[in-house]
Amino acid sequence: MNQSEIQQQLADQRRGRYVRVSDVDRRQLIDAYKKGEDFIALARKLNIKRSTARSILRTFIDEGRVSAKQRAGTRLRFITEEEAEMIREMKRRHPLITIGQIQMRLQRTSTRVLSKASISRILTNSIRLGKRAKRSGEDGDDGQDEMTETMGNGQDELMQLSSDEGTGEGIYIDDEIDEEEEDDDDDEETRITETNAPLQNLDDFQRFMLRKTSINGDESIGNEGAAWSTKEQYDDNGYAGYDSENEDELSEIDENETKSLVDPTLNMSLLPIPINEKPAISIENDNWGVKSEPVCVFVNRNFDSSDSEQPATIDEETTKRMLNTQSTANRRIKTCPICGETNFSRLSHHLTVAHNLNREESLTLLAYSDRNNNHSSIPIVSSSSPKNLDKSPQQTPITINTNNQQITPAGLSPNGNDLENPDHPTIIKTSSSVEDQQSANSLSADGKKRLLCPRCNTWVLNLTDHLIKKHHLVSKQERLPFLRLARNRSLMINVDKPSTNSFLINSNEQHIIPTAVNKKYQNIIKKYRKKFVNTYPSSSSIHETPAPPPPATNSNQNLLTTNNNNNSLKQNSISKNTNTNKDISVHHKFEQRLSVFRQQFAVTVAMQNSLMQQMELLQRSFVCIEEEWNDMKKEIVESIS
DNA sequence: GGTTAATTAACTGGTTCCCC
DNA sequence: GGGGAACCAGTTAATTAACC
Incomplete structure (x- = not known):
């Protein structure tokens, strides 16, 4: 080992092999080159390899860049100290926030697609970030350098369109979205400057969390629905809801259509809506190509189409939907499909008590019978x-x-044309939605x-x-x-x-299309008619000739009303009625319990649907934000290019 | 002096494992 | 099952050494 090698080793020990040249040294080398001095000698003095010095100068000549680029991964990006601090601030302000939530937030509010591992490294300070940012702060030309990088590295670095020299702070494009969002809603909101971009980003995040908390909170459905029915449905801090953004974006479209597109009441049909706020009528096909239209258009509602033109409140609509097969049906005169008796104020009661049907079977028959007896209320497809x-x-x-x-x-x-169609005078296909x-x-x-x-x-x-x-x-x-x-x-x-759903009903019950429900209906009828026949042998004629009996006149409200066409059945029914008077009270109790159960069931279903509506709205809001963000990103890329 | 391949550091995303 | 940390593999730029 000669003297030079020893000196080299000593130099390496002092500086370390492959240790990056500081920006100060790089600056000195470049200054020396600019002055026409011997930069090789300076490099030797600074203990920088000749090749390294030449490489640094080559970089400066080719790219005009002084500081070194980051050594990035697959997607060239780097995390500034400000971004890291923003993430840390998220964690500080919201200790319960997860890395996944931070990741999603970053992705929505900026072009950042950081992995959870990277975010975790930031939070645990295990990532050696800041070198780049620190160098940026040390090197006055880095602003220009970073601009060069930004222009060259594509949209991943759009977030740092420019930066203040020595600060390393950048413009966060997502904040511009916020700016528009807030300007659209309230002029009192001051415009966002470049210097407070991270803070604004944080504010945006807090709004996101606030909305999420509000949506998932313990607020009552009614209040929440009332809040959602207003224009600024998410706004608890004076920020506009997403719907207002959509309205602004869609201002160029037909106003009515726009309203129909963005009206949150349209999507919150389960929640209370003031009657005077009549929702939009329809969404036209032409609007499907509108960029800011909510991508998620949920059409799987169970409401009757017949209600669409009525400015009924959602509560009424919900109640109608939930209890249609019970309360509405019960108010009409009905014919028992098993025994053929009519004038039932409560056919369900009759089916349960007289024919011992379980709830599912009873509901099936009720639903079928209700549609069969009330075509006018059936949405016809x-x-x-x-x-x-x-x-x-x-x-x-x-x-x-x-x-x-x-x-x-x-x-x-x-709708309804089939009723008028002479070719198909009897077949009615009903589909509730x-x-x-x-x-x-x-x-x-x-x-x-x-x-x-x-x-x-x-x-x-x-x-x-x-x-x-x-x-x-x-x-x-x-x-x-x-x-x-x-x-x-x-x-x-x-x-x-x-x-x-999916009832295919023949108006005269002669040509029932064998759907699964109809098969089920027929099976129930057969099953209990058979029982009925066995119990009352003389009633076999009912099955054969179910002629509609005259209205029952039994003042005692017999559970089994007699059929005038069958005297024996009438006698048996009367005798049975006299023998079961004491059971009536039990039946009434059962009926009361059944009614309570139905109400509870309706409330449960309403709550479930309400939650689904909330979930859908949330998803839709996310999609809208993402779409708007993508559009704005494209515009920025185009403007830069 | 210039070029180029090898090496290294820095950084990333993905996966796995552990804990709650 | 979800979250977080650790580990691994891949990528990129800087650095270095070798070669012409």
């Missing part, structure tokens, strides 16, 4: 609709009414089950793959809400279907 169902629903614009139900296109036969149609579409022609993408309203075989490829939701955490939403909706469709 054109017979041409099934043809539409066969079509691929992907990317198909759907016109929906106030209740987010699909409106039949003008080219197809409108488009949900039925979509659920039918969940099994496409190829027999494969599809899910409806909540973001683009597209039926896809593989929703995960669709979210990744089309919506670029790379992380599982981003996809999970949409997957859950799609699955829950699919599940709800399947749950609701047997009890309320």
Whole structure:
């Protein structure tokens, strides 16, 4: 080992091998080069390798950059100290916030797509960040350098369009969104400056958390719904709700259509809405291409289309929907499908007590009977609709009414036309909502089950793959809400279907299309008619000739009203009635309990639907923000380029 | 002096494991 | 099951040494 090697080793020990040259030394080298001095000698003096010095000068000549770039990973980016501090501040202010929430927030408010590991490193200070930022602070030309980087590295570094020299602070594009958002809502909000960008970003995050807390909080549904029905539905701090953003964005579109698009009441149909605030009528097909339209258009409502033109309150609508098969039906004269008796004020009671039907069977018959006895209240779907169902629903614009139900296109036969169609005078297909149609579409022609993408309203075989490829939701955490939403909706469709949907009813009960529900209905009828016949042999004529009996006149409110066409049955019923007078009180008690149970069930279903509505609204808001952000990002990229 | 390949540091995302 | 930390693999820029 000669003297030079020893000196080299000593120099390396002093400086260390592969230790990055400080920006001060780099600056000295460049200054020497500019002055025409021997920079090699200076490099030797500074214990910098000749090649290194030349490399530094080459970088300066080629790129005009003094400081060194970061050594980044796959996606060239770096985390400034301000960003790290912002993340730390999030954690300080919201100790319960998770890394995943921070990650999602960063992704929504900026171009940052930091991994949870990186965020965790920041929070634990295990990441050696700040070198870059510190150098930026030390080097006065770094502002220019970073601008050069920004211009060259693409949109990942758009967040740092420019920075104050020596501060390393950048402009956060997401804050500009906030600025617009707040300006749109309230002029009192001052515009955001570059220097308070991180703080503003933090404020935005806090608003996000506030909204989330408000939505998921313990507020009563009624109050929450009332709040949501207002324009600034999320605003607890004077910030505008997302709907106002949409309104502004859609100002160029037809005003009515715009209102229909962004009116939150349209989406909160389960929540109380003032009567005078009549929701928009429909969403036209033309609006489906509007960029700021909420991507998620949920059309799976269970409301009757007949209610769409009535400015009824949602509570009324909900109650009507929930209790339609019970209270409404009970007020009408009905005919028991088993024994053929009529004039039941409470057919359900009759079915339960007289025929010993369980609840499910009773409800099935009630639902069937209710529709059969009250066609006028049945939402009628054109017979041409099934043809539409066969079509691929992907990317198909759907016109929906106030209740987010699909409106039949003008080219197809409108509702009720089938009643007037002499070719099909008797067949009435009832479907309480488009949900039925979509659920039918969940099994496409190829027999494969599809899910409806909540973001683009597209039926896809593989929703995960669709979210990744089309919506670029790379992380599982981003996809999970949409997957859950799609699955829950699919599940709800399947749950609701047997009890309320897909009735194909012949008006005279002669040509019942054998759907599963109808089969179930027929089975129940057969089962209990058989029992009925066995119990009352003479009543066999009822099964054979179920002629409508005259109104019962039994003042004692017999549970089994006699059929005038069958005297023996009448006698048996009367005798049975006399023998079971003491059971009436028991029946009344049972009826009361049943009524309470139905009310509780209705409340539970209403609460469930309300929660689903909230979830959908939240998802929609997220999507709107993301879409707006993407649009703005594109505009900025275009303006820069 | 200039160029280039190898090496190293810095940084990232993904995965796994552990804990609650 | 979700969150966080640790570990691993990959990428990029800087640094270095070797070569011409």
